[in-house]
Amino acid sequence: MSNPNVSTEPVAKARNYQYVLEVENVRKEFPGVVALDNVQLKIRPGTVHALMGENGAGKSTLMKIIAGIYQPDSGTVKLRDQVVKLPTPLSAQEAGIAMIHQELLLMNSMTVAENIWIRREPKNSLGLIDHNKMLQMTQDLFKRLNINLDPRAEISELTVGNRQLVEIAKAVSFNSDVLIMDEPTSAITEKDVAHLFSIIRDLRAQGIGIVYITHKMNELFEIADEFSVFRDGKYIGTHLSSDVTRDDIIRMMVGREISQMFPKEEVEIGEVVLSAHNLCRGKDFQNISFEVRAGEILGFAGLVGSGRSHVVETIFGVKPPDSGHIEIKGQRVNIKSPQDAIRNGMALLTEDRKETGCFLPLSIQENIQPAVLHERYVKRGFVEQKTLDQQSNDICAKMRVKTPSMFEIIENLSGGNQQKVLIGRWLLTDPKILIMDEPTRGIDVGAKAEIHRLVTQLAHRGVAVIMVSSEMPEVLGMSDRIVVMHEGRITGILHRNEADQVKIMDLAAN
């Protein structure tokens, strides 16, 4: 194992090469799918190289090959002009390639310092772990990276943003030449993003080649020097980010024009369908009152942690409120569980696909069907499988779920396709009130546009839509009115024509 003492020194060994990492003609097949079709990727030292492409384009597979998780069927990976074999993640790490996964892989019950130096703990003369030295090393590392965290804190006490910083520090401590970041900003606040970017710039200045996977176009222009686009397992091209426009990139990614990202259409707004009156729940939120009408899209904006998800959870009966009440079509209802909510025509697309959305080990079919079984397609306890399968297939086809069959395990689908299946689950129930919590987080541009179009269509049919979203363009583009929350309170409700980014940020930051 590398000597941990060196690790807090700046990295420079890759600087003199034209490319720090070169991937050539890499091919990877999975049963039934060509995940990568002879792709290439060349990373210069001291640059941030963005990787763009829809979900399922092959970015993750390529990154997993570079990080030693998968083996390519053919092709080569060169590190500093040397062809390298990376049979395991450990060998990639030792060769100087570190990857920060989208799902952070830290041990929650251990401290920051223990997580960073695991397997490389400094030992004292007795061969026991020298905790003081480990703390000192962590502090040195943090000083260099401008991170302000207590090395003794337990990971479980940290915010997602801070956990990300720990992962970065850990990656840097390996003295890596290549740092792969898989959607590092998908779950952190604006403030954390700014900090993250300043750290990335520092690392770039030290000569590290950074591979940055993202779906967010503005990040690309802000942080990336170059970018490569992949589509359907194929390499499309590499360009300087200063040479292109947003539309160029989208065209490269989807291979087709996306005329309008947010197809907001005038929809006739009907009666009030759902109203919340002074809902309070512990420290999560207080005095929440709002209403949503048939055909209306009510956006919920705010910073991460402002309590928006707690509010929609409570409306859907996942955690009942301490006080306040909910009315549906003017009738006071008592919603104590998701069953009650479903019975009242509600549907909730949850924020976290993996944790509370997908039944990962089950098939698409089994994933799409459970919610509707409370009300329909069941006779005397027996499921009317044929009709239900037919309807499920229809919905999947219309939503363009890309899969070899309905019996495919949902875990094997890309994020965008998983999300479509989960939306399909609720479409089957024919909801009157559709609540969506971050409906397009972490999914590709094409799927995003399809989901937006679908939401517009539902509004046309008189469905009342509540949409929690942290993506400003999405909230501004889709909503008729926007509820802004800050620390568990509503700080303002804006109409579509009076809302803009500045006003929302103002209210969100209060």
Next chain:
Amino acid sequence: MAAVLSEGELSPSTPPATKAKRRLPQEFSIFLVLIGIAALFEILGWIFVGQSFLANPSRLQIIILQVSVIGIIAVGVTQVIITGGIDLSSGSVVAMSAMIAATFAQSSDWPKLIHPALTDLPFIVPLAVGLTIGAAAGFVNGWLITKTKIPPFIATLGMMVSARGIARWYTDASPVSGFTESFAMIGNGLDRWMPVVIFLAVAVFFHIVMRYTRFGKFTYAIGANPQAARVSGINIESHLIKVYMIAGLLAGLAAMVAIARIKTAQSGIGMMYELDAIAAAVIGGVSLSGGRGKILGTVIGALILGVVLSGFTFLKIDAYYQDIIKGGIIVLAVVIDQQRQNKMRKSR
């Protein structure tokens, strides 16, 4: 409801993802393993013992009779495991149900009566008592797990110890015999095939439940992801209680079949049955992490266990070795299951 999506706006540009293409069911390969093991014993039989293993109707009958009691329990345990839980109490619940129900099954001409006032009752009375006690034990398991949120392992471990205690205490550890003719039929009727008939009936019934009913679908959903199941409107608590009650009820039923067949109940009955039942499920491909597995697999798993044990006896292998090898088979089954799961999870 597909009306929500109008054809025009989201028209499929990619071919619809509907063509049915099922993988070959896992149960098929497990069945092949069963055939393979039986064939192996057949060959070894000719080599070492000089006779056929399979061409022996009475041996086959014994195998399937022995499998039946474990099999009935395993059908319940399978459902518990599919919810992501575990039931360690079934063996002890068998003993508790057996001891208590047995005292309602005695015939008046037997010299040692526990309840002299309650003799010569129709068989339905002890049967109902046995099933009720089993279901009640399951209810307690389920209630503990859902209300106090303790892990199923601990809740059912507690039940395992306590139920065995109740079984001993109830008759002061003395065995109960002298059953009425009608009660003994539960284990000996239909020309001695009754246990098999009951086992198959239970297996078919719950196969249908797991596959074709809402109840079954919800069981899988809870095991696959309890949080997602909750958001999908499934009442997890009441469902889990029902599943544990089914497991308890089937343990009670197995107890009735077992004591009626051997015509005596003693408090040591059912020792380690819970582990055999779990082993049958695991060998049958039921995933201990929940969400995956079939009743059919468990039935085949139980048959594999039965054939292996009978085969060992047939080959005159020492009982100690039998246990050692049985343990190895269980571990091997889980290893195979894990590798299978990794293969399915190809994630891009």
